Every structure is written in C-alpha cells, then in structure tokens.
Amino acid sequence: MKNLITRSALQTLAFLLWFTAMATAAPSAASSTGLTNIFAPETTPAKSIFDLSMFVLVITGIIFVVVGTLLVYAIMKFGSTAANASREPAQVYGSTQIELAWTIIPILIVVVLFLATARVIHAVQDAPKPANAVDVTVIGHQFWWEYRYPGFGIVTANELHIPVSDPARPTPTFLKLLSADTDHSFWIPQLGGKTDLIPNHPNSMWMDPHRTGVFLGQCAQYCGTQHAKMLLSVSVDSPEDFDAWIRAQQQPANPDESAAAGRRIFETTACINCHVVRGTAANGRFGPDLTHLMSRATIAAGAAENTTENLRLWIKEPDAIKPGSLMPAMKLSDTDLDAVVHYMETLR
C-alpha cells in the first residue's frame, strides 16, 4: 500500500519533470546537443507551433495534476483497513450534478484548445506567398533528396541552401514537395513541422529562418530499406553567401583535363544513366546531380563524409556504406576506380 502511494507520487512527479524539463531547458541546450530539438524553433511557423505547444502542454499538465491528485487521494484515503473491511461502504450510484460538472468543464477546455489550434493551423498553412520568396522544388527519392531551384536553374541534392530571412524584410523560402517513388516526409525540427512527399499529390511548406547556420533533419515517413539513412541538412546562408553559392552552382562542370581518363570511364559506363554532370554527356535523372559534387560535405544522403576513401568505397561497394541503397556496385578495376574518384574530386 505504502509502496503504491510512493510509486504513484513518483510517477506523477516524473512525468511532470520530463515535460517541464523538455519544454523549458531544452531550447537553451539546443545549441550544443539539440540539433534536431523541436523546442528550439528558428522560423516563424516553427515559433508559432512552439507557442501552441507550450500552451497545450500547460493545459494538459494542469489536467494531469488535478486528476492525478484526485486519484492519489482516493487511493490513499479509501483503502480498506482491518477495522472497516467487514462492512460494505455506503452504496452510492451516481450524482447528476457531479456528472454535469465533469462534462461541461472538459467541453470548455476543448473549445479553448481548438480555437488556439485552429488559429495556428490557419497562420501556418494559409500564409500568403510574398513576391520575393525563393522557390525550391524538393523531390523525394529512395533514399535521397533532390532540390531544384526553378528561379535559378540549378539542381542539387541532400544539402539544401536557403537564404536567411530578416523578420523586418522577410525572404521566406517556399518548398514544393514531390516524390519520385514512395512516400517520404521532409522534417527539419528547428525549421518547422514535417510535411509528406507523396507521389501524385504535390504538397508545399514554407520557412523563414531567422539566423544563419546548418540545421539537421531526416526523412520521417517510412520509405523503404534505407529510410534511416535518408538524412538531410539545411544550410541557412547570409544573402551574400547565398548569392555566391547560387552563382557557383550555376557554372557548368569544371573541365579539368587532369581527370580526362576518369571522365572518359564515367561517360562510357552506366554512371551516366542515372547521374547528371552538366556540360557533359551525363544526363541521367535517377540519381543525384554530380555537377558540383565536391561542394557538398556528405555523400549518400548524409550517410558518409565526402572524402576520397568514402567516395571510392561508395562507387566500389555502395552496400558497405548503405546496405539496400539503389546505387549498383560498378565493378570497376582498381585503376579505373581511382580515375573515376579523381574525376569526381574535380567536380567542384
């Protein structure tokens, strides 16, 4: 009996602690560990979601304390004792007044919660798109992300670049979300809620990050074998950095003659069926655009650092890095492999 009370009290406390700790302490710790913490919002929609979250957590927290206290009190107060065990307690069948009270109060709470919710739904979903917004089309693939910037004529993969948005003069980014195969979900916890990428069902979302930095996320909707390693990052750049990045990406592939051998191998094998290197014969659409491969920090949708060894391993045996990925092992000889890796490394 005593155990039970202690346990119940502990349960109550523990739950409250976790939620308050998550809600209050988490944002401050965000810069060090919480790279994907939902309570460290950096955009307007993420911030309005965060505010609603706090409101809902406080209301449900109060309900929990009140009902939990009633329950603990009932357990402590009304336990049977040696003295009263032989008699039955008063047989009470109900009370209309009490039933009315605990029907009406929850109804009022629900109305309040709903109004707060509907307001945020409207603010996030129905926000008008300003004329200076940046457009990006995000296409989910098994198991990587394709980004197309129709306004700038560039295509890249996995590491999205968007401009920072000054709250005084917002330059939000509007994402159009498509899928080439199965369902995926685009989720950068600090930049906003997730939205699914569904084939044949275009979606959209927007974000206006208020500070520069790199934000992490990953695919949230199960999409097949390598759903776990469909990572993504968003680099929020200052306007100058963003312009510079755009200009660099608009260049055709670097025609470095030192890598002519590797380029010849690349262009005469199946590589070009899936990959684009702009300005060359490679114009496949199935895999990521490699025109500026070396401008990206990772390969295989964030599964490995973009280093010489990893590139070599990836081309030789993709399953060693990402078992179940759709890139085939190219079965090149060691010299050919070295040449292709060298060619890749010239794609700056």
Added chain:
Amino acid sequence: MSSDAMVIQDAQVGQRPWVDTLHEWVTPVDHKRIGILYVLYALTFLVIAGVEAGIMRIQLMYPHNHFVSPQVFNRMFTMHGTTMIFFVAMPILFGFANYLVPLMIGARDMAFPRLNAFSFWLTALGGILLYFSFVGGSGLYGAGNAPDAGWWAYAPLQSRAFSPGSSSDYWTISLLVSGFGSIGTGVNLIATILCMRCPGMRLSRMPLFAWLSLTMSGLLLLAVTPLSAAQIMLLVDRYLGGHFFDTQAGGSATLWMHFFWIFGHPEVYVLVIPAFAFVSEIIPVFSRKPIFGYPVMVAATVCIGFVSMSVWAHHMFTIGMNSYANSFFAITTMAVGIPTGIKIFNWIGTMWGGRIQFKTPMLFCIGFLFQFLIAGLTGIIQAAAPFDWQLSLSYFVVAHFHYVIVGGILFALFGAFYYWYPKVTGRMMSESLGKLHFWLFVLGFHMTFDVMHIPGLLGMPRRIYTYEPGRGWDTLNLIVSIGAFIQGVAVLVFVANLIISYWKGAKAGNDPWDAWTLEWSVSSPPPAYNFASIPRVASRRPLWDLKHPEDPDSRYE
C-alpha cells in the same frame, strides 16, 4: 458428429484417450472453450511479437549498431505491429468477450456457436498465413522473407514495384481472412447481447462489460469492412492490373491512407473499449461499491464509439490536407477526450468513499488509470494539429500509442487475467507472484515508454533501423531497451504464474472476490451450458441482491 455430444462433456472428466481430448479442443462450439482457445492463441503470439520487439530494442541500444540488417529490422517492426494488433490484442479481447458475455447476461452460449468456431479458426488461419511468409514470402527461389512495408503498408510501398515477391500478399490475405473472422465475432456478439439476455436483464441492467462489448462489436463491423475492402482493392492492383493505389498510373496514395485509418482509428477503440470493460467490472468489486454513474458510463461509451468514426485523419495531419480538414479532425479528436475524461472521473468516483482492496487485479487497474490518463493527455497534445506536425511519425507517437496499448490495454488485460482466472480454472493465481509481476512490469513499462517520448521531442523519427550519434538520443535509447527487457522478464513471471497456479493454486470456489455479476453464481469452471436453470435478475448487481436481501439494488434502480 453432432456438436451437442461434444460440448456436454466436462473438462474435468477423468481418463479418456488423448485423441478425444484433442478433438474436443479442435472442434468445440462451446463459447468457453473457444474463449480459452482465443486467449492461448493470442498469448503465443504475444511471446512471438515480444521477441520481435526485443530484436528491435537490441538493434537500437547503440547508434550505428549492427545487430541486424536494415531489411531484417524493417520486417521486425512490420511483423511486430501487425501481430500485436491483429493476432494478440484482438483475439485476446475476443476470447474474454466470448467467455464472459454469455455468462454475464445469463445465456447458455453465444447466439451462433458454429459461426463462433468458424470465426476463431479464420483468425487462427490468418496468423498462420502471416507467419508462413517467413518461409513462403519469396516463393521457392528465395530464402523466404516477411512483409516489410510497415503495419499500415502505405501505398505505393506495398505495390509490386516496391514490394516484389509474395510477402506482402501474405500480409494482405492474412488480414483479409482474420478480418472476416472479426466480422463474424462482431455479428455474433451483437446478436448474443441483443437477443440472449436472461429474463429481467433489460439493456439498462446489463453489466457494463456487456454494454462495452456491444459497442466494440458495432465498431468492429464499421471498421473492419473498409480494411477488407482496401485489401481486396490492393490485390486487384497487384494481380489484376488495377490502379486504385498505383501512383505511377494516376492512382492515389492518400486513398489508401484514408481507407487504412478509417479502419485504424476505430480499431484503437475496438481494443481499448474492452479494456474499459474490464476496469469497469474490477474497480467496483475491489472498491466494494457499484459503478458510479452507470447511465453516464454507457452514454460515454456509445459516444466514444460514434465520435471515433470521425477522427481517422488525425493520423494524416502531415499529408498536406487543407486547413479546414486539419481543423475538423483536430476538434473531433479533442472531442473524444470529453467522454473519455468522463469515464476516468467515474472510475475515480467509484473508488471515492469505497473500501479499496489492493489485490493484484485492482493494482493493475490503478496502473491502468494513471497510464491511461497520461496516454489520453498526450493524445490531446497530438490533436493540436500544428504540434502534431512536429510529433507525428516521431518516437513521441510510438511512446504515445504504446502508452495506450501497453500502459492502458495490457494493464487492464493483466488485471482481467488475475480477476477471472479463478472462474476459468477453479484455482486462484498466486498473489505474491502477481505483485512481483505488477511491480516489475510497472518499472519496465515506465523505463521504456516514459523515456521514449523524449527522443521524439529531440527529432528522432520512428521506423529507423539505426540512428546518428550526437543528437541526444543515445543514452535514452539504451534506457528504453533496458526497460523493455525488464518488461520481458515480468511477462515471463506472469506466464509462470498462469502455469504454476493451474496446478498449485488455492481452490477458488464460485465467488472468490465476493462479486456481483452472474458469472460468479455458477461453479468454477462453469458447467457446460453455464446455467442449470436460467436466472432471473431484478437489478444490475444480481448477486448483491442475493447477498443483501434487506437492501437490494432493485429498490433504487
């Protein structure tokens, strides 16, 4: 052989050839035997699906762990979910309803005993088909595999392009077959409850268990039919060139989502309403008071039944519905909280002013109340659609629904086992092993599922076979895994208790808990056909009237 010849025989009769005994257990039409078959069948799958959960938890103990391959992990979570819902939770609850409803309403059997047996064997075949996929999933040329598209098998991942081979067909056919079994059970329970009540048992005098079973059965009919329809459409897509869900040919992935969740959400209530039913029977007996607000409890249940049919798209807040649809499903979902809250208040009202006996069944019900309160509140949290844009598809959701299913339904079920085991076997379960089971399970449960909320808040998506270090998820996942193994040990204690008590438990007698419903008026185990003469009741608590002729309930109702 006629069915009568079989059911009249008593389980306690002495030496007979084992083939006869086997035959009696394979071909029974007696609701009690079928009930026991359902429960044993479900317990077997509980252990299997528990092992699958264990494999996942070992894999997730450390980031970049290599215990299993991604392919195996994906099969494990698909099989774990499918098995737990369709071949553990549903059959075990059907088993209890089968066993108890006729006894509680004073009937000698279910309305359609043969349909009852047929439904059980359909369900059983479904489970066997699902697990046969491990052998037959790739046909003869492969080493065998199991479905890996997740337990909701979203389009187009379950299409032939992305799920080649037959494993996903085993999944489809298994759910189709067991779905027909569920529909049969639903029809049977409705007919039994509406038509087989003993004299004097008006609808307003039925035990809450019967009312809740009736609601659950109605939901079954409404929920399982769309799922079956969708499975047939999927088969048409896969084998007859249909394009319902084939997005490459203009089909709709979201159509499948709607079909699946219009089944999937009422399904939650198909599972939780029987848990409410157990709690509504156990709490009054161990508080020594009638249920507080019986008519309100009935109304709240039926209300949950109706409202739960209009909330399904809260599973789909992230698929890009417009703001009106999102708002609609937010308010309907929050509205379910009202009747659910009323039920919790009424259970506390029942305990209030009582003389609570802290026996094992009651301990599990108290655990249920706490955990279901939290699960309900995290449900409200996710009903706020924008908050759900963050929480959906993350480990927060996984923690939430395990809080409902383990913390709520499974706790209530354990309570029901300890409460009705004496009736079914004639022996009491060990109280000391029961308490050990309870405290171990409470410890393991909270280690696992309290902690599991946090990685979700820190951005960890569900259904990933491994995760990146340095995101604050590592230690939390280790704690979750350790808790899972404590729960596994607790379940072993429970199974040991079931087995040991069958041989060594104290004799129970007819009415070990001094309870009030009709099943306690007959011997333990109840005789064939339950009642020598059909009882006549005058109130909701016939045995109370019998034990307290000076102060019968019938005077107040």
